[in-house]
Amino acid sequence: MLWLSPRKPTSVWSAPNKVRVARVMAAGLMHPAGLAKVELARKNGSWQALAAVAGARAHFDAFPATAKKAGLEWVRQAKRPETRGAVSPSRPAWRRTTS
Numbered sequence: 001m002l003w004l005s006p007r008k009p010t011s012v013w014s015a016p017n018k019v020r021v022a023r024v025m026a027a028g029l030m031h032p033a034g035l036a037k038v039e040l041a042r043k044n045g046s047w048q049a050l051a052a053v054a055g056a057r058a059h060f061d062a063f064p065a066t067a068k069k070a071g072l073e074w075v076r077q078a079k080r081p082e083t084r085g086a087v088s089p090s091r092p093a094w095r096r097t098t099s
Contacts, residue, residue: 007037012072013047 004020018064021038024030041047060068075083 004034006033007041009040009044010046010076012076013041018047 002020019028024034038047063071
């Protein structure tokens with residue numbers, strides 16, 4: 001059994017989670033609350049954040065898993081909205097500074 005807990009609106013959607021969502025939806029087992037979270041992720045861009053920039057996915061995938069998680073957590077945990085929104089495809093989040 002796999003425990004799936006409620007998601008925060010800004011949580012990261014990993015590839016395994018997307019596969020699970022597809023399987024659950026194909027089996028007709030997705031609850032309305034889960035469907036609402038998936039629809040929100042698709043609307044706010046967290047579902048396919050790396051698809052918007054050419055080459056971003058390949059560049060991101062080249063990093064070790066620990067570096068990817070650290071960078072995403074740095075952005076997710078930023079206190080100021082302008083810091084969370086300052087992610088630029090040309091510069092990794094963990095190398096960015098805010099004033």
